[in-house]
Amino acid sequence: MQYIALLRGINVGGKRPVKMSVLKTAYEAAGFTNVQTYINSGNVLFEAPETGLTTLAATCDQIMVETFGFSVNIAVVTADQLIQAVADAPTWWGNMPDVKHNLIVAIAPKTGAELSVHVGAIKPAYEKVAVNGPFIFWSAPVKTFGRTRWSTVAKGDLYQWLTIRNANTARKLVALAQALREA
Incomplete structure (x- = not known):
């Protein structure tokens, strides 16, 4: 199933810097497929087995903590929803x-x-x-x-x-x- 993660408050005014190439690699390492990022505001398209949105948001936040050392609030929606x-x-x-x-x-x-x-x-x-x-x-x-x-x-x-x-x-x-x- 196709999802979109919308990360809140990254790469704003030099705070919470996140390189999209590193983010993409981290999502792939977590087992997500067809991962694509779009611009530096924290938009990640990915595919995963059908999973609850709350569970996916928690997984995406764990990726942030493990990869970048900080937690962020994340809205995860299905591509169909958007x-x-x-x-x-x-x-x-x-x-x-x-x-x-x-x-x-x-x-x-x-x-x-x-x-x-x-x-x-x-x-x-x-x-x-x-x-x-x-x-x-x-x-x-x-x-x-x-x-x-x-x-x-x-x-x-x-x-x-x-x-x-x-x-x-x-x-x-x-x-x-x-x-x-x-x-």
């Missing part, structure tokens, strides 16, 4: 210039709905949000980004339970997953 979520994304997400389009992914045990409730009601004049399972589609104009409810999430305890990818990265991960299937 492919379907992006296919079902709201029409306003990812297509307008001068707008930030992010895919926020809940890290278990949190859910997208829980995160959304915790952040509170959005400010419709400044942002759009749609929840689909562990995925939260969020768009906000660059000019008014700082006025949104979701822009404040990085300042609270909730931040550790999510990882963010922009629309381009989310779509590229979908394309890579689909290409691996066709190979």
Whole structure:
């Protein structure tokens, strides 16, 4: 089965450095197959026997501890989940210039709905949000980004339970997953 691990908080501002080539090798050494990484923000596509997502996240974190000496929160989703979520994304997400389009992914045990409730009601004049399972589609104009409810999430305890990818990265991960299937 094909999975995608989204590592939170690596290679940011020189903190928690992780070389993608080393990460790929570590995943292969752990027995995962068809391992592929994408950009330095910690995106790993891999295949493994069908396993619970919580178990896989724990295994992926153990790889981080053994290889890099630190633990990270990791969202693990099936490739099918991401492919379907992006296919079902709201029409306003990812297509307008001068707008930030992010895919926020809940890290278990949190859910997208829980995160959304915790952040509170959005400010419709400044942002759009749609929840689909562990995925939260969020768009906000660059000019008014700082006025949104979701822009404040990085300042609270909730931040550790999510990882963010922009629309381009989310779509590229979908394309890579689909290409691996066709190979």
